[in-house]
Amino acid sequence: MSLLTNRTETFAALSVWQPWASLIAQGHKEYETRNWATNYRGEILICAAKKRITDQSYDYLNCQLKKRRCEAKA
Known part of the structure; x- marks a missing residue:
């Protein structure tokens, strides 16, 4: 994790490969180790x-997102 500083605030930042970064931002991926x-x-x-x-990661993501959608409807 790196710290980014502007004139008034300091932010913590984490670099994550796509598509995992989008999943974290959307709340679909809760943990990053x-x-x-x-x-x-x-x-x-x-x-x-x-x-x-x-292709393997894409299939895994599709499966996980489908599970989440089904759980959210229940």
């Missing part, structure tokens, strides 16, 4: 890094 610890809790900026999605 890293191999380093942080005591930071609170709002963060999400930087969407570009990476080509594999």
